[in-house]
Amino acid sequence: ILTEPTITPDLVASHGLKPDEYERILKLIGREPSFPEIDERLDGERRRGREKRLHRLDATGLPDGAMIIGDDATFLALRGDAALLWSPAGYVARRSRPTGPVLVCTPPASLAALAHGFQPRWHASVTALV
Template sequence: MPLPNRVRPDGALFADPARGTLFGNRGGRFHDPRTQALPRRIQASRQWICCVLSFKGRRHQVWGPGYTDLFFCDEVTAFAAGHRPCMECRRHDALAYRAALVSGLGMTQTPFFPEIDRILDGERRDGRGKRTHRLPVENLPDGAMLLAENGGEFLALRGGSALLWSPAGYIERRDRPAGTVTVLTPPATLAVLRQDYRPLWHPSADAFTPPPGTGG
């Protein structure tokens, strides 16, 4: 039985056999190692990060006595849930994310990562629930994740398309919606994406749209 350690774009945890392309945590342990049941808490701290699946040969008992291990379909999913790149195993990406954030928000000073975590925490959750943002779709960058109007599906914007999300990857191409939409990706990360930070997409996205920057 898979553990409930997969992360949906709305930040909720669930069980699914699909293997994600990124790993992460929320600043420590908030699961019960004895029962390994779906926890009521959603974080141990404000430090929500996304990491590579393998780093320096380290091994760890998943949902054991250590931190709560989480897995993401891709970085677009992790960003929607409110995570950012890890400064240890993804240092280059973390620094690029921060530089894009400074530029995108017009900051006069470069923040430390705990300050970035504080900003994201205010934008990604409302108590234990997901904070969403109603925004005009024409201003949204590629990599933004939307809640479909039916409320039960997640759509990732890429070019003129909206890709239907699933735990195992993207499964359908739809036309990019118009008007005002419900956005899951925090505004700070939207600012990062507008500065041409290119998130890691699940390979399935390439079957529906060419990779960004290829001119296809």
């Protein structure tokens, strides 16, 4: 029988959240969410059936940490005035942050967390590009 894990400070930290960030999430939704609830919400925002679900949004309003698809079908993470090209080896190039409509991979719930102050943990390769 699988049981839902107890949410502990260590578990919160292992998912990249600082204690105060987790507390802000709890205040925003008014209670502690269950793991299946979070998974179901994010899965519904990521996929439509077996197809990847993308969201067309204006890049100007997107928070740092949002992942978009570039015109050349590459994955780019937004950070400051940059769009950082992602590869399996890490971030490999810096481009100018786009303006106007872009295809966003990041689920809306994750975008909201980023917009409300959640700080992503960046791969070490970012250091050479920013």
